Amino acid sequence: MARGWHIGIIGGSGLAEGVGLDEAQEIPVASPFGEPSGPVITGTLGGVRVTFLARHGAGHRLPPSAINYRANIDVLKRCGVSDVLALSAIGSLREELAPGQFVVVDQVIDRTAGREGSFFGPGLVAHVGLADPVCPRLAALAVEAARGAGAVVHPAGCYVAIEGPQFSTRAESRMYREWGADVIGMTAMPEARLAREAELPYAVLGMVTDYDSWRDSAAGVEAAEVFAVMRANAELARAAVRELVARLPAERTASPIDTVLDHALVTAPEARDRRLVAWLDAVAGRVLG
Numbered sequence: 086m087a088r089g090w091h092i093g094i095i096g097g098s099g100l101a102e103g104v105g106l107d108e109a110q111e112i113p114v115a116s117p118f119g120e121p122s123g124p125v126i127t128g129t130l131g132g133v134r135v136t137f138l139a140r141h142g143a144g145h146r147l148p149p150s151a152i153n154y155r156a157n158i159d160v161l162k163r164c165g166v167s168d169v170l171a172l173s174a175i176g177s178l179r180e181e182l183a184p185g186q187f188v189v190v191d192q193v194i195d196r197t198a199g200r201e202g203s204f205f206g207p208g209l210v211a212h213v214g215l216a217d218p219v220c221p222r223l224a225a226l227a228v229e230a231a232r233g234a235g236a237v238v239h240p241a242g243c244y245v246a247i248e249g250p251q252f253s254t255r256a257e258s259r260m261y262r263e264w265g266a267d268v269i270g271m272t273a274m275p276e277a278r279l280a281r282e283a284e285l286p287y288a289v290l291g292m293v294t295d296y297d298s299w300r301d302s303a304a305g306v307e308a309a310e311v312f313a314v315m316r317a318n319a320e321l322a323r324a325a326v327r328e329l330v331a332r333l334p335a336e337r338t339a340s341p342i343d344t345v346l347d348h349a350l351v352t353a354p355e356a357r358d359r360r361l362v363a364w365l366d367a368v369a370g371r372v373l374g
């Protein structure tokens with residue numbers, strides 16, 4: 086039995102049905118930040134507590150821009166999750182990252198616009214470091230787990246998060262390649278930012294579904310293509326999650342990410358907005374008392 090671990094899984098496109106938990110219970114969890122994508126499903130997998138949330142809601146109701154990323158991370162934190170693994174469909178910007186293969190993201194470029202990207206704000210200012218937006222320990226576990234499940238896994242890759250919902254133009258797709266991005270999606274930001282603010286180690290297990298639009302000879306990507314590849318890979322993604330929980334160290338040791346708020350809050354206690362402080366009971370209760 087792995088002590089101290091409670092794995093949060095955010096299921097992306099093609100993975101709204103969950104990961105097949107034992108003793109599963111569906112629980113609506115309220116958040117002061119508004120409506121999460123849906124109720125969480127909490128249960129166990131190999132004796133480890135796991136809580137699942139479908140990012141786009143049941144039946145893929147929400148486009149990337151309408152997802153309440155703050156509420157989603159807040160409810161996972163409220164459920165007592167210790168670490169968050171995000172499952173995502175991604176486009177490939179490199180020949181060697183082929184559809185059907187997995188990429189465990191290690192860097193992110195944020196090209197989203199207009200999304201709520203922080204739990205903090207006027208009345209309680211915080212600046213957390215985001216140089217390394219994913220947790221190396223969880224990412225390494227995801228690599229081993231996905232390999233153990235039989236997937237071809239690339240252990241690193243830079244993810245460019247676009248606003249969407251349209252896919253990129255050819256010019257954009259080629260520009261992202263020049264910038265050094267390896268894969269493309271619409272959801273890892275602000276998810277990664279918010280997980281960090283909530284002191285939740287976060288990693289992205291990306292499943293390559295297409296080659297985006299940078300290749301001269303090929304037609305651009307279509308949503309049907311993404312879902313067809315995801316349908317074919319959903320079971321492999323679930324197997325990777327089962328492998329991950331089976332490979333967790335017997336005891337969860339502290340991660341530096343667990344305490345990033347220790348030195349991040351800059352607003353003087355007497356200048357803090359009481360309503361915002363109350364909203365942050367789950368995300369920052371550890372440091373706000």
Ligand SMILES: CSC[C@H]1O[C@H](OP(=O)(O)O)[C@H](O)[C@@H]1O
Nearest residue numbers: 097098149173174270271272311
């Ligand atoms: C259905 S194609 C575009 C859609 O797929 C990805 O979703 P997710 O990251 O939740 O798996 C991409 O980010 C877009 O939201």
Ligand SMILES: Nc1ncnc2[nH]cnc12
Nearest residue numbers: 174175176269270271297
């Ligand atoms: N090519 C692509 N662009 C953005 N998001 C995606 N998700 C899957 N494939 C994608």
